[in-house]
Amino acid sequence: xxxxxxxxxxxxxxxxxxxxxxxxxxxxxxxxxxxxxxxxxxxxxxxxxxxxxxxxxxxxxxxxxxxxxxxxxxxxxxxxxxxxxxxxxxxxxxxxxxxxxxxxxxxxxxxxxxxxxxxxxxxxxxxxxxxxxxxxxxxxxxxxxxxxxxxxxxxxxxxxxxxxxxxxxxxxxxxxxxxxxxxxxxxxxxxxxxxxxxxxxxxxxxxxxxxxxxxxxxxxxxxxxxxxxxxxxxxxxxxxxxxxxxxxxxxxxxxxxxxxxxxxxxxxxxxxxxxxxxxxxxxxxxxxxxxxxxxxxxxxxxxxxxxxxxxxxxxxxxxxxxxxxxxxxxxxxxxxxxxxxxxxxxxxxxxxxxxxxxxxxxxxxxxxxxxxxxxxxxxxxxxxxxxxxxxxxxxxxxxxxxxxxxxxxxxxxxxxxxxxxxxxxxxxxxxxxxxxxxxxxxxxxxxxxxxxxxxxxxxxxxxxxxx
Numbered sequence: 299x300x301x302x303x304x305x306x307x308x309x310x311x312x313x314x315x316x317x318x319x320x321x322x323x324x325x326x327x328x329x330x331x332x333x334x335x336x337x338x339x340x341x342x343x344x345x346x347x348x349x350x351x352x353x354x355x356x357x358x359x360x361x362x363x364x365x366x367x368x369x370x371x372x373x374x375x376x377x378x379x380x381x382x383x384x385x386x387x388x389x390x391x392x393x394x395x396x397x398x399x400x401x402x403x404x405x406x407x408x409x410x411x412x413x414x415x416x417x418x419x420x421x422x423x424x425x426x427x428x429x430x431x432x433x434x435x436x437x438x439x440x441x442x443x444x445x446x447x448x449x450x451x452x453x454x455x456x457x458x459x460x461x462x463x464x465x466x467x468x469x470x471x472x473x474x475x476x477x478x479x480x481x482x483x484x485x486x487x488x489x490x491x492x493x494x495x496x497x498x499x500x501x502x503x504x505x506x507x508x509x510x511x512x513x514x515x516x517x518x519x520x521x522x523x524x525x526x527x528x529x530x531x532x533x534x535x536x537x538x539x540x541x542x543x544x545x546x547x548x549x550x551x552x553x554x555x556x557x558x559x560x561x562x563x564x565x566x567x568x569x570x571x572x573x574x575x576x577x578x579x580x581x582x583x584x585x586x587x588x589x590x591x592x593x594x595x596x597x598x599x600x601x602x603x604x605x606x607x608x609x610x611x612x613x614x615x616x617x618x619x620x621x622x623x624x625x626x627x628x629x630x631x632x633x634x635x636x637x638x639x640x641x642x643x644x645x646x647x648x649x650x651x652x653x654x655x656x657x658x659x660x661x662x663x664x665x666x667x668x669x670x671x672x673x674x675x676x677x678x679x680x681x682x683x684x685x686x687x688x689x690x691x692x693x694x695x696x697x698x699x700x701x702x703x704x705x706x707x708x709x710x711x712x713x714x715x716x717x718x719x720x721x722x723x724x725x726x727x728x729x730x731x732x733x734x735x736x737x738x739x740x741x742x743x744x745x746x747x748x749x750x751x752x753x754x755x756x757x758x759x760x761x762x763x764x765x
Contacts, residue, residue, distance in 0.1 A: 333368035383432030394420030394449035424455035433469035441469035455481035461491030487517030513543035539569035565591030580651035585627035
């Protein structure tokens, strides 16, 4: 039939709506039967619905917002943030570090978690032009700890204002297995900004973030009281509060945190003001350019078992308010000058903590590097648990590049009470993170580690039958 006349306006409008609705229904992300949406920036083929790894979507924010979604599984890769940043959601847990091409597909598999921001794993990237995570709500629409982010590097965030990496207002999500690194804000909170927000952070590194004003690593204000456990806050820079700034009756809880190597004109490690009284347990605040500065505020009186610097970056420390010998950064850390903040043999921080102060401590608890959290009779101070010395004669240890792999091999002699070895890799900041275990043997056949060639090398640590 020939159409001699154009369609009436209302029919054109109806047709446009129908086409748009069809387009939205085709592109909408759909969870599988378990409420999981799958995201892979490098997916090839599939429908893009997100209901399986084969049909993975590339739209992370769409997956988070998908109707019926309770979990979002994100493959390794680089995910540029939207113009206004990714927004988390109540009752949705976002997990990174999956590698479906290598059969890392479920939470039961060993995900590729971030290690000091070394460029592996799942990366949420602000591209030095926009925020990465932007959780802005009101008291009526608040976000709670049912919103989960686990297994990502948060980097390249940049804002004119507050919170380059993560910006929380009336938002208290659960944040686990994260590296928050190389983010910038012009005002407060280079790595993280919390306003009326109390997120729960566990196994998180906040490093090398910058801000022009307050809180290079983290800024807390308006009664924000986040809980920080097994954390490393290092190399952040601000005018006030290089590692952390607490303001407006904000009183975070720090348990087994290492806060070191941060820089500020005032309060390089931490600045507290306006009625803020952090509770600090089993923690090391040491080696910062200036330590803690207080203005009508200070550490809460319940704080206990802490090693806190008394002067400049090279100075010693007080243990629970008492000046203590052999507590300079060089005495405490394995290699402070080169950025290795694990505990050295004979460190005052070894076995100096109180097990009761670490909520839920048991045999399965791990430190920030993935090692046993309680190694000995008492928990150590800081993020890293001392794992013992090497009572063997190591004849040779080599780590060589072989294509996309790192080839590791070693030979030992005269082993004493040797249970086996732990292999570590180092990120760009020199912190060694556990890769896996190898049984004791005088000779180790070559071990090939795909995608895990470390920027600053590998490390071999012996584990004994007793300490």
